[in-house]
Every structure is written in structure tokens, then in C-alpha cells.
Amino acid sequence: MRYEYTVETEDLAKYYYMGKYVIKALDGINLKIRRGEYVSIMGPSGSGKTTLFNMIGGLDRPTRGKVYIDEVDISKLDAYELAWLRARKIGYIFQTFNLIPVLTALENVMLPMIFVGTPREQRIKKATELLSAVGLGDRLHHKPGELSGGQQQRVAIARALANDPAIVLADEPTGNLDLHTGLEIINLLRTLNKEKGVTIVTATHDLKMIDVSDRIIYLRDGKIDRIETRAEVTVEL
Numbered sequence: 001m002r003y004e005y006t007v008e009t010e011d012l013a014k015y016y017y018m019g020k021y022v023i024k025a026l027d028g029i030n031l032k033i034r035r036g037e038y039v040s041i042m043g044p045s046g047s048g049k050t051t052l053f054n055m056i057g058g059l060d061r062p063t064r065g066k067v068y069i070d071e072v073d074i075s076k077l078d079a080y081e082l083a084w085l086r087a088r089k090i091g092y093i094f095q096t097f098n099l100i101p102v103l104t105a106l107e108n109v110m111l112p113m114i115f116v117g118t119p120r121e122q123r124i125k126k127a128t129e130l131l132s133a134v135g136l137g138d139r140l141h142h143k144p145g146e147l148s149g150g151q152q153q154r155v156a157i158a159r160a161l162a163n164d165p166a167i168v169l170a171d172e173p174t175g176n177l178d179l180h181t182g183l184e185i186i187n188l189l190r191t192l193n194k195e196k197g198v199t200i201v202t203a204t205h206d207l208k209m210i211d212v213s214d215r216i217i218y219l220r221d222g223k224i225d226r227i228e229t230r231a232e233v234t235v236e237l
Contacts, residue, residue, distance in 0.1 A: 005035065006034065006166050007031070007033040008031065008033075008066075009029050010068075012028070013026050013065050014026040014048075014222075024221070026048045026051050026055065031224070034199075035166070035197070035199055036198075037200075037214045038189075038190060039199075039216075040210065041053065041203045041204070042204060042205070042209075042218050044220070047222070048221075049219055052219065053203040055067055056167075056169060057092060058085065069089055069090070072085065087112065088116060089167065091159075091168040091198075092169050093160045093168060093173050094156065097144070097153055099152055100144075102143065104141045104143055105136060105142055105143075105144075105155045108144070110124065110127045126162065130161055131155070134155075134158050136151060149177050149178075149181065150184060153174075153176075153177060153181075165198065167200075170189065170201070172203060172206075173185055174204070175204075187212070190212040210230065210233050213230055216229075
């Protein structure tokens with residue numbers, strides 16, 4: 001079944017309690033992200049970007065409200081069901097790459113497929129195809145320490161796509177990269193978004209993301225400050 005919205009949140013809130021103080025990291029987020037959209041979540045430090053990212057990705061539980069992935073309320077899933085959904089529906093890309101240093105690029109990309117029971121020959125074939133798609137067909141057997149930062153992020157992108165996720169979540173994917181390499185990664189994500197129809201949600205400070213985003217969601221103090229389309233941002237500039 002093809003759902004219109006890949007991600008939906010309803011009155012989503014995350015509070016942290018420190019003695020008599022309450023820190024409202026998220027405070028009533030209502031959001032709908034269409035299948036195939038490229039959305040960037042932006043805002044100052046402490047605005048709630050990473051918290052929202054973690055909620056959508058099922059990495060943390062909300063204090064209040066709901067998160068739906070392909071119309072499944074993930075707050076109602078137990079630990080096993082949530083792990084199943086994360087493995088099959090969500091691909092993650094992190095600022096620090098999070099590659100396994102003792103594994104080759106090929107083995108890092110194959111790893112998520114092991115968890116869903118993909119046969120070995122199929123894992124090798126698909127991982128090879130994905131690494132070739134991100135421009136690393138000649139680096140299959142290099143370990144992370146033998147790759148540049150940009151190449152490591154390309155491996156991380158290929159790994160995020162390993163199980164054909166409905167959504168790819170990218171947390172500051174260009175944060176550890178230089179300007180030129182960061183732009184290459186942004187354009188690569190946009191190309192994959194267009195060619196594979198994968199929904200991409202990035203939490204970012206990088207203004208270059210605006211140019212490839214369908215919509216930009218600005219957070220401030222745990223709330224949605226405003227939502228703009230790329231065309232609206234261009235008019236303002």
C-alpha cells in the first residue's frame with residue numbers, strides 16, 4: 001500500500017524534568033511529511049531539531065502525542081516491533097558516520113541486511129550496487145580509516161538505503177565535512193530522493209540544504225516557528 005504521508009506527528013511533546021524545572025524540548029508538534037518529500041528541519045541550537053529527529057526515528061519515546069510512520073503509531077509498538085520497523089522502514093545517516101571501523105565499506109552496507117534475513121549473495125549484490133550508486137564502486141573493500149570523510153558519509157548513505165526504507169533520516173549529514181564535500185553529499189541525497197522516491201528528512205544548520213529541500217521546517221523553543229517551501233525562501237532572498 002502507498003500511503004500519502006510517510007510521517008505524521010500529532011501534538012508531539014518531549015519534556016525533561018530537572019527538579020522543579022521542566023525543559024520542553026518539543027511542545028506540541030503537528031506535522032505531515034508526504035511520501036517522496038525532501039524536508040529540512042532547521043533552527044538554532046536547542047530548538048528541538050535532534051529531539052524531533054529522534055522521535056520520528058523511534059530512537060526516543062514522546063512525553064505526549066503520537067508519531068506515525070506509514071500510518072503505524074510507533075508509540076504503541078513494543079521493543080521488538082519497534083526494532084522491526086526501524087530495520088525495514090527507516091534509514092539513518094549521522095553526522096559522525098557511525099561506521100564499524102573493522103568492517104569494509106561493503107560489509108558496513110551489508111550489515112543492516114543481515115538483521116532482516118537477506119541471503120548472503122543478495123546482500124553482496126545489493127551492497128555493491130548501492131556503493132556504485134554513491135560513487136564508491138572502486139572502494140568496496142576499503143575500511144573507514146582508508147576513506148575520506150566524504151567517502152565515509154557516502155558509505156553511510158548507501159547503508160541507510162540497504163533495506164529500501166520508506167524514510168531516510170539524516171542528522172547534520174554535512175556537519176563534519178568541508179564546504180565542497182558537503183555540497184556533494186547534499187546533491188547526492190537529492191539525486192537519490194528523486195531517483196528512488198525515498199522520503200528524506202534532515203536536521204541541519206547547513207543553509208545549503210535549503211536549495212534542495214521541498215519544504216523547510218523552522219523550529220524555535222520546541223515549537224514549529226514556520227514552514228516554507230523552497231520557492232518561498234527564494235522569493236525572500
